[in-house]
Amino acid sequence: MNIAVTDGVALMPTAFAEGLDVWSRGDGRPGSDTYEGLATAAFVPADADFAGCLEIQKTEGTQKLRYMGQTPILPGVYLRVTARVKAMAGSLPEVRIAAYAADGGGAAVGGLTTQGAPVTLQSYGEVVEVSAIVGVGNRGGVDLVWGREPAYGHFGIDLTGPNGGVVRVDDIVVEDVTRFFLRDLVSVVDVRDYGAVGDGSTDDSAAFEAADAAANGRRVLVPEGTFRLANSVTLESRVIFAGTVTMPTAARLSLTRNFDLPTYIDAFGNEQLALKKALQSLLNNADHESLDLGGRRVSIDAPIDVHAAVENRDTFSQRRVLRNGQLRAENSGNWAPTAVTSTATYSTGNDRRLTNVANVANIEVGSLVEGAGVGREVYVSAKNVGTQEVTLSEPLYDAAGTQSYTFRRFRYLLDFSGFTQLEKFEIEDVELQCNEQASGVLLPPDGTVNVIRNCVFNRPGHRAITSHGQGCQGMLVDHNQFISAEGGELTQNRQSVAINTNANDVKLRNNRASQFRHFAVISGQHSVISGNHFFQGDSNSNGIRSAGIVICLTACNTTIANNYIDNCHIEWTNERDAEPDFTGGFGFAGLSVTGNVFLCSHVAQWFSFIVARPYGTDHRLNGVNISGNTFRCVGGTINRVERVDTSFAVLNHQAARNVVVSNNTYHNVEYGAENPLRVRHSQNSHAATWVIETENRLPFGGRAKDVQGLALTSRPRDANNVSKYVTPYVSTEEGPAADRVHAIWPEPMRGDVTLTVRMDS
Incomplete structure (x- = not known):
């Protein structure tokens, strides 16, 4: 030259x-x-x-x-x-x-x-x-x-x-x-040649931009030194960092030609800071849709507040992806949860609000709410210090009045709670090594179709994925692995939860989860849970097994299909009802459990795979499909696969509608439920009223409400053994449990009959 x-x-x-x-x-x-x-x-x-x-x-x-x-x-x-x-x-x-x-x-x-x-x-x-x-x-x-x-x-x-x-x-x-002075005349432009000083105090922003403008296809070289960039800088050329840069929090460095975390680590010399600055650029530049971690393991000693890192955006709705790497929580004092105990007042007339909250300023958004009458996985979605109010992610089922609450805030590797709304954000092929200290991801308070795919949540301290608002609307959680830190604990002592949701249209597909207290606590409608394998057993014989899936509202319209449900159960509750008594609507409706493999081992005989747990009076089943499943118990037997947990209330079986339990396979299950239920009865002594037992096989302990068909399978004979060509009529809901059918003849008869009995109408 x-x-x-x-x-x-x-x-x-x-x-x-x-x-x-x-x-x-x-x-x-x-x-x-x-x-x-x-x-x-x-x-x-x-x-x-x-x-x-x-x-x-x-x-x-x-x-x-x-x-x-x-x-x-x-x-x-x-x-x-x-x-x-x-x-x-x-x-x-x-x-x-x-x-x-x-x-x-x-x-x-x-x-x-x-x-x-x-x-x-x-x-x-x-x-x-x-x-x-x-x-x-x-x-x-x-x-x-x-x-x-x-x-x-x-x-x-x-x-x-x-x-x-x-x-x-x-x-x-x-x-x-x-x-x-040119190392490579053709390919390198040195920022020093354009005025960069690299003394850590001089603003070299203009020099970086001038070097980038002059590069014209060549690479920009940042040599050894510390280069202060006081303003946001966008480099359209590829960059080689031998030295490092420093920037104010609000200033952005956008590397459009090699936008990946390894380059940002080279630029800032600190993995955690580099991740924050790269995320900041990801949500502020249209030249790239994804941040590639480059397969790097990033050591993190404190939660990444993504909103604070991005700083200038409260909402974002364009698709962005964080992919291909590992985030590891390092030992520090920054992962311990904080707990605040305060008195507050709850009213069913304002069922997502706590009022007169003492010490409200110290309660953090995203905190788990604990107290009498509070359901599982209820979180603080917002607070107002001026009015002393806390907004809840879900209603409380039995907390009307004033009482003490505990607000427990977990610490997450990636915390998106500071955004007002974040949509279409994807985390893909990332391992979150929580190291038994950190939790995984705290979703934004609002947003649709966020995606977590092909990730590993390794030994979270408390939670893997938490929704404290509506940021889970339409969320896709696919092909992830959730590995608990509580595998050695007895089931009843476990506290960790893999995922909770509040909004509608969530898809949980093809995931694997081991030995959490719960795999999923689902509060929205229209969820699809398919192809997952979750198991929660322990070493205790005749031990307790916790719910793998908790469905927290009655009219759930949820499909649970083709899963491997291992040493845990599905629990269906209405614990999100602020006024739990049934006064109208559908009741426990819209649940389809089809094509799953259920397995338990060495459990107490009363264990069941599907448990309805009503709160309040007069609840009923209305639109339930349990079909094509395989239920198996090893190391013992269980009484039945479905039951009602009457700890708080019973179901109104007289009001049951549209319940289908059919084509299931039962192994080591004493009472295999069906509806409609085919019953064979042999009357060996002459009687005008044949008492026909359903043998405890009507689902959920239901009543024998209807007989769809009756067929004589042998000739009816009177006391003289003479065939009588007559047919009986039936009386339903007989016996102390209303689960018997009476076949009533015009005279004492003996013979054989097959009935099809329903517990619904």
């Missing part, structure tokens, strides 16, 4: 032979005194060492010689100024390269080095060469580092030391030596 050749830039001063009126005795500015006609200076046309030269007698303390032409100072260009001098007579002075740095208006630019190192002339007639390199960048070998402010310079020499001596000066040479 030589700009005199490639760009026609004039660098060389004119020769002394062309006249001394362009050679200044001052700084070289227009109007300064020149050497033209000076009695103590003359042009010497012939010299043994120089073809033509200027002879000067030193008469001033600093005898200046400056070319009055404007030699341009260009970013990325380095100039070498060379002078050859020899002493002729008198005192021997010192000589140095010197210059005047001018801005675009010709004014001096202060604070710069404008002289090279001095050289003392040792003897007469000896040619001494002095030189200095000038340029924008602070690079090794550059003597005059001028930065971007100077536009041009007046170059020459200074003679210092004793006066009276006579020296001769050859024509001064200014040449482009940029080639000395």
Whole structure:
């Protein structure tokens, strides 16, 4: 590279032979005194060492010689100024390269080095060469580092030391030596060449942008040093970081050509800070839709508040992806949950609000709410300090009045709770190593179709994925693995939950979860839970098994299909009802459990795989489908696969509607339920009323409400063993549990009959 050749830039001063009126005795500015006609200076046309030269007698303390032409100072260009001098007579002075740095208006630019190192002339007639390199960048070998402010310079020499001596000066040479500073002429642009200082305090933002603008397809090099960027910087070129950058929290660094976490780590020199700055850019730049962690493990010693990192956005609705890496919670004091206990008042008339909350300022949004009458996985979704109110993610089932609550805030590797709304954010192929300390992901309070796919939640301290609001609307949770830290605990002692949801249309598909207290606590409608394997057993024989899936509302319209449900059960409750008594609506409706494999081992005989747990009076089943499942118990037997937990209330079986329990397979289950239920009855003694048992096989302990069909399977015989061609009529809901059917004949008969009995209508 030589700009005199490639760009026609004039660098060389004119020769002394062309006249001394362009050679200044001052700084070289227009109007300064020149050497033209000076009695103590003359042009010497012939010299043994120089073809033509200027002879000067030193008469001033600093005898200046400056070319009055404007030699341009260009970013990325380095100039070498060379002078050859020899002493002729008198005192021997010192000589140095010197210059005047001018801005675009010709004014001096202060604070710069404008002289090279001095050289003392040792003897007469000896040619001494002095030189200095000038340029924008602070690079090794550059003597005059001028930065971007100077536009041009007046170059020459200074003679210092004793006066009276006579020296001769050859024509001064200014040449482009940029080639000395380019590691790779074709591919690298160094930010120092465009004014970057790298001292950690000077704002190098403009220099970075200038280097990027000049790169034109080449890479931008950030050399060793600490470069402060006071403003947001976007680099459209590929970047190589040997040094690091510092930035204010609000300033963004966008690396559009190599937008990946390893490059940000190189840029900031700190993994955790790099992740924050990369996430900030991810949500502020349209040039990239995903942040690739590059397979890196990022050590994190405190929760990543994603909203605080992004800083300038409360909402975001464009698809963005965080992928391909590992986040590891390191041992620190920053993961311990905080707990605040306060009194508050709850009213069913305002069922998502706590009022008169003491100490409300210290309660954190995203806190788990605990107290009498509070259902599972209820969180603080918002608070108002001024009105002393807390907004709840879900209603409370039995907490009317004033009481004490505990608000427990877990700490998450990725915390999105600071956003008002975040949509279409995806986490893909990321392992969250929670290290038994941190929780995994706290979702935003609002947002649709956020996605967590192909991730591993490894040993979360408390929760893997938490929704404290509506940020789970339409969420997709697919092909993830949830590994509990409580595998060695008895089931009843476990506290961790893999995922909870509050909003509708959630999809949980093809996940694997081991030994949490609950795999999923579901509070929204229209959820699809399919293809998952979740298991929650322990080493205790005849032990307790917790719910793998908790459905927290009655009209759930939820499908649970093709899962492997291992040593846990499905629990269906209405614990989200602020007024739990049934007064209208559908009741326990819309649940479809089909094609699943259920397995339990070494459990108590009363264990069941599907448990309805009503709160309040008069609840009924209305639209339930349990079909095509395989239920198996090993290491013992269980009474039945479905039951009603009457800890709080019973179901109104007289109001049951549209219940289908069919085509299931039962292994080591004493009472395999069906509805409609086919019953075979053999009457071996003559009776006018045959009492037909349903043998405890009507689902959920239901009543024998209807007989759909009755078939005689042998000839009915009277007391004389004479066939009678008559048919009985039936009376339903007989017996203490209303689960018997009476077949009533006109006279005592004996024989065999098959009935189809329903517990619903």
